[in-house]
Amino acid sequence: MNAVIDAAMDAERIRALIEAVASAVIDHADELTALDQAIGDGDHGLNMKRGFEAVRADAAGVAAKPLPDALKAIGTQLVMKIGGASGPLYGTLFLALAKEIGPNGENAASAFAAAVEAVKARGKSQAGQKTLLDVLVPVQLALADGGPGILDHLAAIADAAADATIAMQAIRGRAAFLGERSIGHMDPGARSSALMVAAVCRVLGG
Ligand code: ADP
Ligand code: MG
Numbered sequence: 051m052n053a054v055i056d057a058a059m060d061a062e063r064i065r066a067l068i069e070a071v072a073s074a075v076i077d078h079a080d081e082l083t084a085l086d087q088a089i090g091d092g093d094h095g096l097n098m099k100r101g102f103e104a105v106r107a108d109a110a111g112v113a114a115k116p117l118p119d120a121l122k123a124i125g126t127q128l129v130m131k132i133g134g135a136s137g138p139l140y141g142t143l144f145l146a147l148a149k150e151i152g153p154n155g156e157n158a159a160s161a162f163a164a165a166v167e168a169v170k171a172r173g174k175s176q177a178g179q180k181t182l183l184d185v186l187v188p189v190q191l192a193l194a195d196g197g198p199g200i201l202d203h204l205a206a207i208a209d210a211a212a213d214a215t216i217a218m219q220a221i222r223g224r225a226a227f228l229g230e231r232s233i234g235h236m237d238p239g240a241r242s243s244a245l246m247v248a249a250v251c252r253v254l255g256g
Contacts, residue, residue, distance in 0.1 A: 055155030055254060064120050065113035066253045072106040074249035075099065075242060085238035089225035093134060094238040101132035101140070117155065121148035135173075135223055136239055139182065142172045159193045166190045179221035180232060182239030185211045189247050201255035205248035212236055212244040 075082075075098045083095030104127045105112070112123045125144030129137055146168035150161035166186050170176055177187040188211040189204055213236065220232035223239070 055158055059117045059154045061113045063253070064115075064117060065109055067250060068105060068109045068113060068120075068124070070249040070253045071246050072102040072109070074245045075102045076106070078241075078245055082238050082242055085236055085241055088235040089220065089228055089232045090238060091224055094136060094242065097132045097134045097136060098242055101128045101137065104131040116153045118148045118151055118153060121145075121151065136182070136242070139169050139173050139239075142168050143186070159190075159196065162193055163190050173222060175222040178218070180215050180218040180225060180237045180240070181220075181222050182237070182243040184215050184218065184237065185240045185243035185247065189243075199255075201251045205244075205251045208244040208247040212240040215240040 079095035079099040081095065082098055083092055086092050086094035105124050108123070108127065112120045115123060121144050125141045125146075125148060128144060129141030131137070132140060143165050146165035147161050150157055150164050166183070169186060170183060173181065173183070175181055175183055177183050185208050189208050192200060192204060192207050215237040216234060218233065218237070219230055220226045220228065220237070225232040225235075225237065
């Protein structure tokens with residue numbers, strides 16, 4: 051997103067981003083729960099819904115802040131409200147993004163790269179282990195490559211990456227307890243990450 055964010059990140063835009071991401075997650079809560087019922091404990095949809103309902107409830111106040119402060123406020127809410135394994139991981143993503151991104155989205159690609167590294171450190175995990183990193187890492191690599199109109203392609207990249215977790219065996223998270231029986235199901239966190247990426251791209255790309 052380094053030369054990709056081309057309009058001011060004003061309150062209206064930040065508000066639109068919050069609405070888009072929150073409703074994408076909340077509207078798909080049942081699907082995320084079903085995915086987590088298959089290979090986890092069935093709470094991912096509810097966890098994410100609780101977190102993003104809290105973010106959405108505070109959207110006007112958060113959107114009035116400069117982008118880095120808004121991301122920090124969102125990350126803090128997510129850590130407090132989502133819970134489970136995914137709360138600290140998504141919280142870390144937003145908090146780390148807040149540290150490096152500029153008020154108008156400057157350094158977006160390098161800030162996202164740093165944020166994904168922070169998630170890896172928090173989860174002691176990496177791509178290939180059937181987690182949300184299997185979406186975040188390919189999206190980060192595509193962003194780093196950049197190129198014109200990259201935002202138009204990121205949602206498809208994220209979707210394909212989430213689909214690719216179906217064939218993987220889980221090495222991290224609760225699903226790892228299932229061993230080979232985790233194969234054949236999409237990772238819930240990969241799906242929630244893909245939903246969030248698509249929502250961001252819809253607002254920034256269009
Ligand atoms: P919990 O597993 O505590 O019930 P959730 O159901 O909310 O938490 O989230 C599960 C998702 O969290 C998984 O689908 C996976 O994508 C992600 N996850 C779990 N552990 C890790 C980890 N160590 N690193 C990266 N992602 C992880
Ligand atoms: Mg769970």
